[in-house]
Amino acid sequence: MTPTPRIKRFSVIERLFHLSLMITFLLQTATGFSRLYITTAWGKKINAVFGGYDNSLLIHKWVGVVMMVGFVIHTVYLFTRINWRTPVKSVFGEDSLVPNIADLKHFGQRILWFFGLGSRPRFSRWTYWEKFDYWAVYWGLPLLAITGVMLMYPMVTSRFLPGWSLNIAALLHRAEAILAVTYIFIVHFFIGHLRPSSFPMNEAMFSGSVPLEEANEEKPAWVESLQNSGRLKMVSAAAPVLWYRVVYFVFGYAVLLFGVYLLINGIMYARQVGLH
Amino acid sequence: MAREPAVLRIFVILVALAAGAILLLPPPASAQEEVASAIRRYKEKEASTGYYEEYEVRPRRQRPFVEIPGVQVGLFPYSPSAAEVRVRTRLADSHMGIAFYTDKTCVACHPQEAKDIHTVRANLTCRQCHGGEPIASIQYFNSPMNPIRKHAYVCAKCHEGSSASFASYIIHEPAPGSMAALKSFPLLYIVYWFMTVLLVGTLAFFIPHSFLTGVRELFTRKKEAKNDADTTH
Known part of the structure; x- marks a missing residue:
């Protein structure tokens, strides 16, 4: 039995970024919700897990600091990924996550494809919704970081801004957090786990590679450009070992279930928060 | 003969009214500081500047016909010295x-x-x-x-x-999406509705988008599986 050919999709460092984001994001959701829902029975329960109202804030702050550091490291990493000999082509090329005109075209084609009115758009390395996923986090993190730091140091903030900016910061922090949580736990989880081509789990972000056949079907323009530039051989990858697959399946499902648990309870208890 | 005292009397009355009008003007303030903003003023030396x-400062003497926003009694604006x-x-x-x-x-x-x-x-x-x-x-x-x-x-x-x-x-703080917030804290209102529209818009776009992806892939898979059985390549 010959192993099916696979191509590399995510490097080790990219997977580590994703893994650390998963863990920190989940911790932030749990500690943040435990405070947002402190007036409800459920909120008190998860708050107790983190050692109470003050302790959960302490954890929330430190995990936030870790996330901010991660964001800075990631941004530095982004700059190392640019090919500085051809920066424009590298940033706006088809290997890049920067949105371009083709994304709009693909979106139109995909709507037609949904209803069987056209053929599948020929996606390149990143589809437009994957780009949206990426940039949603990329602007959400600094927004949460800035408002979070404002709330972390209210006295310092009120030296530079009027005190009522803390009202705005608190609202923005909460609203952006709810936006991120609902998007990740509904849309991102559906794309990663539930849709037929991913079910039971899209392993690319953990194994780092995808079967060539699957890539050819989903992202034909990517495989084609790899072939044309002769890089296809260079990016071939080995299949993930079995124990590793078991580990990340268990981990992935644990995160999925925990996220859905937080989301459902969050929606159920939303009316009892007691704030405006 | 008789007109002169009348003109004089009118003149005196006008002068008296003008003098009275001066009393209606606000008294000159001892210090009129131009304040850029509350933040700047309060930043560090709020009290030391004087x-x-x-x-x-303590309320100065009440002036008639100076209205208090939103309060009107009868024909005239509220006057603290005249009304109860x-x-x-x-x-x-x-x-x-x-x-x-x-x-x-x-x-x-x-x-x-x-x-x-x-x-x-x-x-x-x-x-x-x-x-x-x-x-x-x-x-x-x-x-x-x-x-x-x-x-x-x-x-x-x-x-x-x-x-x-x-x-x-x-x-x-007022309920951030309420008309009360628009009146008393407009920025809060704007931020609230901006974020709400963003949240609802994002979900309203991506939930159907993901769902349709799922449905369409369901049909694609079945078709391809049948094709694979027919043709080998």
Whole structure:
């Protein structure tokens, strides 16, 4: 039995970024919700897990600091990924996550494809919704970081801004957090786990590679450009070992279930928060 | 002969009226500081400069026909010296004259004021900030809630190092999406609706988008599986 050919999709460092984001994001959701829902029975329960109202804030702050550091490291990493000999082509090329005109075209084609009115758009390395996923986090993190730091140091903030900016910061922090949580736990989880081509789990972000056949079907323009530039051989990858697959399946499902648990309870208890 | 004293009399009356009109003008202020913003003023040297805004100093003599926003009695705007209207925001005892006041709880009349983070999360009681009886009106000069001393008299009880700018945090913020917020805190209103539209818009786009992806892939898979059985390549 010959192993099916696979191509590399995510490097080790990219997977580590994703893994650390998963863990920190989940911790932030749990500690943040435990405070947002402190007036409800459920909120008190998860708050107790983190050692109470003050302790959960302490954890929330430190995990936030870790996330901010991660964001800075990631941004530095982004700059190392640019090919500085051809920066424009590298940033706006088809290997890049920067949105371009083709994304709009693909979106139109995909709507037609949904209803069987056209053929599948020929996606390149990143589809437009994957780009949206990426940039949603990329602007959400600094927004949460800035408002979070404002709330972390209210006295310092009120030296530079009027005190009522803390009202705005608190609202923005909460609203952006709810936006991120609902998007990740509904849309991102559906794309990663539930849709037929991913079910039971899209392993690319953990194994780092995808079967060539699957890539050819989903992202034909990517495989084609790899072939044309002769890089296809260079990016071939080995299949993930079995124990590793078991580990990340268990981990992935644990995160999925925990996220859905937080989301459902969050929606159920939303009316009892007691704030405006 | 007879007209001259009449002209003189009219002249005297006009002069007297003009003199009286001068009395109606506001008295010259001893110091008129141009204030760029509350933040800048309060930043570090609020007290040491000796300059205060008008609401920070003792009320000057009442001027007739100077209206208080939103209060009108009869034909003329409210005049503190001429009318008996109680402006509750300026009283030493803001609850003066309310029937059965002692039998009431604060939230009986102020339900919206109990929905802020201080009350809901920190379990503060009203009196921990507003103090005992009589509770002074918010614009009463000697009130602890007067912006010139609120940060020191009220906020700093818990928030060590509280400044006047810090004290401008809106404790009883209006429901951010309400018309009350649009009126009293427009930026909060705008941010709220911006984020709400963003949230609803994102989900309204991506949930159907993902769902349709799922449905369409379901059909694609079945078709391809059949094709694979037919053709080998």
